[in-house]
Amino acid sequence: MSPMLAGDQKLDSVPMQEPPRHFADDLVARLRQLGHPLCVGFDPFLERLPPLFRRGSMQPSDPQTAAAVEAFFDAVLDRLEGRVAVVKPQIAFFEALGSGGIAVLERLSAKARGLGLCVLLDAKRGDIGSTAEGYARAYLAPGAPLEVDAITLNPYLGIETLAPFVQKAQDHGRGLFVLTRTSNPGSADFQDRLLGTSETPLFEAVAASLAADAAALCGSQTGWSSLGVVVGATQPESAQRVREALPNSLFLVPGYGSQGAGARESLRGFRPGPAGLEGGIVNSSRAILYPDAAFTKETKAWEAAFDTALDRAITELGEAVAAG
Amino acid sequence: MSPMLAGDQKLDSVPMQEPPRHFADDLVARLRQLGHPLCVGFDPFLERLPPLFRRGSMQPSDPQTAAAVEAFFDAVLDRLEGRVAVVKPQIAFFEALGSGGIAVLERLSAKARGLGLCVLLDAKRGDIGSTAEGYARAYLAPGAPLEVDAITLNPYLGIETLAPFVQKAQDHGRGLFVLTRTSNPGSADFQDRLLGTSETPLFEAVAASLAADAAALCGSQTGWSSLGVVVGATQPESAQRVREALPNSLFLVPGYGSQGAGARESLRGFRPGPAGLEGGIVNSSRAILYPDAAFTKETKAWEAAFDTALDRAITELGEAVAAG
Numbered sequence A, B: 001m002s003p004m005l006a007g008d009q010k011l012d013s014v015p016m017q018e019p020p021r022h023f024a025d026d027l028v029a030r031l032r033q034l035g036h037p038l039c040v041g042f043d044p045f046l047e048r049l050p051p052l053f054r055r056g057s058m059q060p061s062d063p064q065t066a067a068a069v070e071a072f073f074d075a076v077l078d079r080l081e082g083r084v085a086v087v088k089p090q091i092a093f094f095e096a097l098g099s100g101g102i103a104v105l106e107r108l109s110a111k112a113r114g115l116g117l118c119v120l121l122d123a124k125r126g127d128i129g130s131t132a133e134g135y136a137r138a139y140l141a142p143g144a145p146l147e148v149d150a151i152t153l154n155p156y157l158g159i160e161t162l163a164p165f166v167q168k169a170q171d172h173g174r175g176l177f178v179l180t181r182t183s184n185p186g187s188a189d190f191q192d193r194l195l196g197t198s199e200t201p202l203f204e205a206v207a208a209s210l211a212a213d214a215a216a217l218c219g220s221q222t223g224w225s226s227l228g229v230v231v232g233a234t235q236p237e238s239a240q241r242v243r244e245a246l247p248n249s250l251f252l253v254p255g256y257g258s259q260g261a262g263a264r265e266s267l268r269g270f271r272p273g274p275a276g277l278e279g280g281i282v283n284s285s286r287a288i289l290y291p292d293a294a295f296t297k298e299t300k301a302w303e304a305a306f307d308t309a310l311d312r313a314i315t316e317l318g319e320a321v322a323a324g
Helices: A003-013 A023-034 A064-078 A091-095 A097-116 A129-140 A159-174 A185-191 A200-207 A209-218 A238-243 A300-321 B003-013 B023-034 B063-080 B093-096 B097-114 B129-140 B159-172 B185-193 B202-209 B209-218 B238-244 B298-322
Strands: A038-042 A086-089 A120-123 A150-153 A175-181 A223-231 A249-253 A271-273 A276-278 A279-285 B038-042 B086-089 B120-126 B150-153 B177-180 B225-231 B249-255 B272-273 B276-278 B280-284
Touching: A023 A120, A023 A223, A023 A249, A038 A064, A038 A300, A086 B038, A091 A097, A091 A120, A091 A238, A091 B129, A097 A120, A097 B097, A097 B298, A120 A129, A120 A159, A120 A175, A120 B097, A120 B272, A129 A159, A129 A185, A129 B093, A150 A159, A150 A209, A150 A223, A159 A209, A159 B185, A175 A185, A175 A200, A175 A238, A175 A249, A185 B086, A185 B159, A185 B202, A200 A209, A200 A238, A200 B185, A209 A223, A209 B023, A223 B225, A238 A249, A276 A300, A279 B185, B023 B120, B023 B177, B023 B225, B023 B249, B023 B276, B038 B063, B038 B298, B063 B097, B063 B202, B063 B298, B086 B298, B093 B097, B093 B120, B097 B120, B120 B129, B120 B177, B150 B225, B159 B177, B159 B209, B159 B225, B177 B185, B177 B202, B177 B238, B185 B202, B202 B209, B202 B238, B209 B225, B225 B238, B276 B298
Parallel strands: A038 A086, A038 A279, A086 A120, A120 A150, A150 A175, A175 A223, A223 A249, A249 A279, B038 B086, B038 B280, B086 B120, B120 B150, B150 B177, B177 B225, B225 B249, B249 B280
Antiparallel strands: A271 A276, B272 B276
């Protein structure tokens, strides 16, 4: 990958009148305004959808199910506007609803971006050559049917396979979050294996391999890079090792809330900035989308329950950010 | 993962009158009949689609593009019926066409299965917990909108993350192909890294970790397992090492044809069976879908060009199988 070449191409392909966007600069500026790094995950668990939004059998094969999911996240987006910087749809759950589910995700992503929310697609894609190009085009090309601002990627097939995504990040101001150390118990199977006679586990080698691209994608405003990484909040030491390898990469931290990590733990690897700790986003899905009190048929009661869960996460993370 | 438990659940959930399907038994029986292991990859490269099928601008955002792709693979399926056992759609290229592309893939998969072709979805999915469940349900559950017979998986997140797919393979006779050593140049970045002080590269550790599940998914007719692996044809020594770790796993071998590996090389890791060498499927996409002679507007000329390319691959692989 040649950052110089990519930079030249960018100058050619972006119209002069349009200010060049930078994913990390834009996101970090917004996070500083808001004072918290909360990212709300969109995981449509059909059996947990509040009764207010349920329709038909709620089976994946029922066409009404996709409509119910759309109505729910449509209402969620209205409540998130101006409160959070970023939402993270988990595409697996939309894929489970077939092409109708993907159509819903297309409309929700467009609405979210229209509301000024950054859309980070949790797709964990990874493939070779022309197929990687296909995925990069599918999600990061301007005008793509399911255009988003950033995507999660799986590095198992090698650093070269990330190149089409890095190119799109350069050309169109997109963001990437590459899996390093995930938060699930089995992540140790391979990610923690020490390489050769070194003390370097695989996840750290992955992080180190990203350093050149990450440096090339640093923003001029904040210094943060549009090539970020996924680092499980349940792994504090891992976070420190990844941070050393990638000083300017934003972290996507899953595992806050229902997966058991607290707010302060989730900020390991963050560092002091002008508005408190910064350096990533912290995801919560279930604790915000499906609190017990939101299991209601009453609009006002649902709104109140949703806002309470959202406020709790925002306050908790905001306090941890401010405490430094 | 408990194979005993999975077995009990299967007895409960499958109606007694329906003979239980087994992916590997069914596929290997069909491969023996046909005398070759060719799998035809469905990679819709928009710029290479024969003029006979092109419509509109052929840009991803043009609604006519999905229709063109559908018309092309519809005609391809008609020519493949009875000639090959399995087709492998690469979902990335359908995702690049948005929900309309996924709808096309749903219809093509249903048609292929109706014609008696096995559909192996090349999706390389891998995620944790409930998300892995979501992917397994999306593609391997009976009645799913995009129901297929088998899927490719990425192991980076750990063996535990494969469990929902193994369960679906048990319950519904599906097949799995887990990435071990891929055929791209950058695959060495991580897959070839030696672990600890051993001589074991990562891809071999991945293979070894699959052994218990692979053994539990062996078929009673052929002895082959429904838990297969992806092993690049450009890596003959890797094929041997994976075969030693997984004696009964079917190989999905990419890289035959346009990626440079010959027929005999593609069969490394296969072994003698009742109808010649067996033990996997060998994929070819571009060499069959887009030979120069198929770039025509004439139906008869396209059919002849397609058949010629298909026959060449079948003959070449059939001879290598028979030569043993």
